[in-house]
Amino acid sequence: MRSCAYVRAASVEEAVAEVAADPEAAYLAGGTTQVDLMRDEVFRPARLVDVTRLPLRGVRRDGGVLVAGALTTMEELAAHEDVTARLPLVREALLRGASPQLRHMATLGGNLLQRTRCRYYRDPSQACNKREPGAGCAALDGHHRTHAVLGTSPHCIATHPSDLAVALLALDASVRVHGPDGERTLPLTEFYRTPGATPHVENALAHGELITHLEIPLLPAGARSGYLKVRDRASYEFALASVAAALVLDGGRIRSARLALGGVGTVPWRVPRAEEALLGARPERGVFEAAAEAALAGAEGRPDNGFKIELGRRAVVRMLSTLAEEGGS
Ligand code: SF4
Numbered sequence: 230m231r232s233c234a235y236v237r238a239a240s241v242e243e244a245v246a247e248v249a250a251d252p253e254a255a256y257l258a259g260g261t262t263q264v265d266l267m268r269d270e271v272f273r274p275a276r277l278v279d280v281t282r283l284p285l286r287g288v289r290r291d292g293g294v295l296v297a298g299a300l301t302t303m304e305e306l307a308a309h310e311d312v313t314a315r316l317p318l319v320r321e322a323l324l325r326g327a328s329p330q331l332r333h334m335a336t337l338g339g340n341l342l343q344r345t346r347c348r349y350y351r352d353p354s355q356a357c358n359k360r361e362p363g364a365g366c367a368a369l370d371g372h373h374r375t376h377a378v379l380g381t382s383p384h385c386i387a388t389h390p391s392d393l394a395v396a397l398l399a400l401d402a403s404v405r406v407h408g409p410d411g412e413r414t415l416p417l418t419e420f421y422r423t424p425g426a427t428p429h430v431e432n433a434l435a436h437g438e439l440i441t442h443l444e445i446p447l448l449p450a451g452a453r454s455g456y457l458k459v460r461d462r463a464s465y466e467f468a469l470a471s472v473a474a475a476l477v478l479d480g481g482r483i484r485s486a487r488l489a490l491g492g493v494g495t496v497p498w499r500v501p502r503a504e505e506a507l508l509g510a511r512p513e514r515g516v517f518e519a520a521a522e523a524a525l526a527g528a529e530g531r532p533d534n535g536f537k538i539e540l541g542r543r544a545v546v547r548m549l550s551t552l553a554e555e556g557g558s
Contacts, residue, residue: 231267231270231273233274233275233276233277234277235276235277235279236276236278237279237281237282238279238280238282238283240283241283241285241407241441244256244278244280244439245407245408245409245437245438245439247278248278248436248439249408249436249437251275251276253274253275253276254276254277254278255272255274255276255277255278256277256278256280256439257277257280257281258299258300258339259302259336259339261331261334261335261339262339262343262344263339266351270353271350271351271353271360272344280300280439283300284298285298285300285301285338285441285442286298286300286302286305287301287305288301288305288306288312293447294445294446294447295311295312295316295443295444295445296443296444297442297443297445298337298442299336299338299404299441299442299443300336300337301336301337302332302334302336303326303327303331303332303335303337303340303393304329304333306323307319307324307332311447315447315448316396316400316445316447316448317454317455318396318399318400318455318474318475319393319397321455322392322395322396322456322458322471322473323392323393325392325456325458326391326392326393328464337393337443338404338443340391340393340394341420341440341443342431342440343391344431345359345388346375346387346388346390347359347368347376347387347388348368348372349366349367349371355367355371358384358385358424358429359385359387359424359428359429359431362427362428362429366383366384366428368385368386368387369386369531373386373531373532373534374533374534375388375467375469375492375534376388376531377493377495377534378493378494378528378529378530378534378535378538378541379490379494379498379525379528379529380423380424380494380495381423381424381495381529382425382426382495384424384425384427384428385424386495387428387495388467388491388492388493388494388495389491389494389495389496389497390467391491392456392468392491394417395473395489395490395498396456396473396489397417397443397445397497398497398498398499399474399487399499400446400448400475401417401418402416402417402444402445402446403415403416403417403443403444404417404440404443405441405442406439406440407438407439407441408434408435408438409435409437409438412441414444415433417497418499419433420432420433421496421497422496423495423496448477449485452475452477453475453476453477453552453553454473454474454476454487455474455548455551456471456472456473456474457471457474457544457548458471458491458492459471459540460492467492468491469492470490470491470492470537470540470541470544471490471491471492471544472488472541472545472547472548473489473490473491474545474548474549474552475487475552476512476552476553478512481512482509482510482511483507483508483509483510483511483512483516484508486503486504486507486508487504488503488504488507488520488545490541490544490545492537492541493525493528493537493538493541500520500523500524502526503520503521503545506519506520506523507520507549512549513553514550517545517549517550517553518542520545520549521541521543521545521546521549522542524541524545525538525541528541
């Protein structure tokens with residue numbers, strides 16, 4: 230493992246100045262992914278700036294929005310009373326996103342920024358454009374059963390692994406960012422970048438920018454929501470396909486619909502055309518199947534992962550049917 234300098238920041242401003250001044254510096258928070266990547270020589274910072282002592286932990290209500298510090302742990306957000314009462318899709322995404330041990334360590338900011346589980350990315354002996362731009366992509370002709378069918382490019386087909394990001398995307402959540410040029414707020418819909426020709430660029434953050442808070446709008450009272458995760462085993466596994474959904478039903482019709490997919494896209498995947506297919510319609514199977522078709526529109530499978538397209542459609546129908554029939558969880 231490459232040796233690197235370690236600094237503990239005493240303020241947000243100091244942390245940002247430390248990282249912004251060194252192109253090879255990076256932030257360190259929960260460290261649940263970064264330390265593994267450093268051991269594997271995949272992530273090789275020259276300087277780590279520890280932000281764990283910064284006052285960015287805790288959740289508060291600001292009107293109809295939950296404001297969560299980026300250092301809040303997954304477990305703390307899952308246990309918050311407003312999340313339990315009003316945001317079942319967020320709670321389920323958190324509980325299904327990691328083991329209890331990891332949920333107590335992993336931070337919300339780190340969860341949104343976690344790196345892909347593509348096996349070639351994590352093996353420096355293999356070609357990977359995301360790890361080393363221009364090196365090629367070993368997954369294209371290699372093992373790609375778990376890889377993406379939406380948002381891919383000839384340069385990368387890796388999925389984004391976060392469950393939480395999928396639920397937050399469905400809610401139109403935003404991140405607050407502090408950087409060398411001050412503060413800004415970024416909607417999650419504009420945060421992630423599909424790989425295109427630059428798979429190493431995964432999000433809209435500039436070097437030195439630090440996520441300080443998440444802004445999570447609450448669902449209206451009476452909304453039904455949930456998170457369905459389909460995976461190879463029941464725990465400690467990433468999604469083959471997942472669905473975050475929220476419906477408001479009134480007078481036998483769907484008055485509001487939110488839908489996002491995980492496990493099938495190179496980024497958390499919001500599906501506005503599927504939401505449009507639901508609006509004003511009766512909550513019945515034919516409508517859900519039309520929405521599922523729209524949700525997976527444009528998907529392209531490869532020899533090993535083509536099954537994800539039908540799996541994704543079925544997951545959408547199942548999630549929506551569950552909300553319609555049982556009133557959500
Ligand atoms: Fe690297 Fe992406 Fe190809 Fe995986 S799919 S080897 S992360 S370029």
